[in-house]
Amino acid sequence: MRQNVLIIGPFPGPPKGISLSNEVVANGLSKRGWNVKKINTELSDAVNSAIGDFSFEKLSFLKTYFQSYKIFTADAVYITIGITFFGVVKYAPFIILAKILNKKTLLHLHSNHLKKEYQSLHGIKKALFFKLIASFDTGIVLSNSLRDNLTPFIAEDSVCELYNFVEDKLLLSEKIVLQQKDFSAIRLFFLSNLLEEKGINLLLKVIKRLNEEGLFLEVKIAGNKIKDNNVDALLAELSNVAYLGIVSGTIKQDLLIWGNVFCLPTFFSMEGQPISILEAMAFNSLIITTKHAGIPDICSEENAIFCIEKSEEDLYSKLKYAISNWEELQKKAIANGAYARLRFTETKFISTLESIILETIRK
Incomplete structure (x- = not known):
């Protein structure tokens, strides 16, 4: 039976590594027989240095919640979450619905900032931030030195390492x-x-x-x-x-x-x-x-x-x-x-990620 995975995160769009990665994940898993659905959380083609700042423009994110119905048929929900307070909280409706429906959830972190952001928060904001991250079944970081961004929230043995990759279509011999x-x-x-x-x-x-x-x-x-x-x-x-x-x-x-x-x-x-x-x-x-x-x-x-x-x-x-x-x-x-x-091959990246998702579904 085909496994169903829902990918929630930015897709191209702006030239960012995380968007490229999500596109490769979607295509790679589809080729391996997965039924892949997407919720694209990238709503602007602009790139600026004010990452994490609130703006009314970002309220347009609300329309992505209308696609939450895709969670109902997913075996696994894979989220490339933000790394600021707003960047995490905006995914809360997806995370909460996935947990209510008892779906397996994976957080893929592409940064070294999450732990610093958590340490900078206080009171309700800190508690909410912790609760959302801690609700994931599996965490994925890019390499060993980034593990401590997730280990305050997710058990050590549920945090996996997955190196980035070079796209197959880019490579020449x-x-x-x-x-x-x-x-x-x-x-x-x-x-x-x-x-x-x-x-x-x-x-x-x-x-x-x-x-x-x-x-x-x-x-x-x-x-x-x-x-x-x-x-x-x-x-x-x-x-x-x-x-x-x-x-x-x-x-x-x-x-x-x-x-x-x-x-x-x-x-x-x-x-x-x-x-x-x-x-x-x-x-x-x-x-x-x-x-x-x-x-x-x-x-x-x-x-x-x-x-x-x-x-x-x-x-x-x-x-x-x-x-x-x-x-x-x-x-x-x-x-x-x-x-x-x-x-750092695309094949190795997709193979390892597929194993991590399957292991999470089996938990």
């Missing part, structure tokens, strides 16, 4: 990538929403400093511009930096083949385990990033250079180091391809 990739000099790229907390402002300032010293790296920046973090003036000053806008499909593949050093100096408060890092590794790039959130679970000194969060000076010194030692460091870049393709 390693042979093709290495044939087309140029390692003769550093080709630096950034691929993420252009939030200040993702480190884009720091990176552009460092590139400007390098230019002033006569060090002109080839640089490409891709991602969604953010209304409240205008980097146009910085970009305009840098003749060696190309801004590509939002990239997908073959244009994204071309960028991943073109680049050989991926820089994401993130200190994003809602960070989990950036898919963009996995994608860059799978396309044989060296990683320059921070030891932030779940990143140390997918990167080590073996395949990455770590810089200090929020430090322009340290990022500058790490890029100077990469330039001076590029011949040696490109070996790490090449080795990243095999490492990522073996460990």
Whole structure:
């Protein structure tokens, strides 16, 4: 008999890792014979840094509750919940109805912020937040270092780890990538929403400093511009930096083949385990990033250079180091391809998730 799963969370939409993940989950489980239904909680195409802030625009979320009838036929309800008080509470009607109907529930957390949010709350808000999260049968985190976001609410043995993935449709064979990739000099790229907390402002300032010293790296920046973090003036000053806008499909593949050093100096408060890092590794790039959130679970000194969060000076010194030692460091870049393709596959992601859902249904 076909199992029925309901996925509640954001779907594309805006270019966010969580939306991509939900789409892959829906398609992957459908291909494996599951009857998949969805409730899309993404109601805006905008991306901004005011995550978790209340706005009347967000009241439009109320219309998603009209789809709650889909819970009645589900064997499992899989929710990629928010990570702020409002982001959790807005899912309350779905969670409560699922529990009333005795449905098995799974929470998939894509961030390292939930525990901090809980600690910041008081009184009724804190109690409600706890009650909602604790009502889930199973919790899923991206990696080991993120477990303590859920273990205050859900029993340790009911919290599972599930690494992010690189989409099958994005990948090319390693042979093709290495044939087309140029390692003769550093080709630096950034691929993420252009939030200040993702480190884009720091990176552009460092590139400007390098230019002033006569060090002109080839640089490409891709991602969604953010209304409240205008980097146009910085970009305009840098003749060696190309801004590509939002990239997908073959244009994204071309960028991943073109680049050989991926820089994401993130200190994003809602960070989990950036898919963009996995994608860059799978396309044989060296990683320059921070030891932030779940990143140390997918990167080590073996395949990455770590810089200090929020430090322009340290990022500058790490890029100077990469330039001076590029011949040696490109070996790490090449080795990243095999490492990522073996460990972070879409097939492994869906297989593991399917096992977790089936185990939850059997409980």
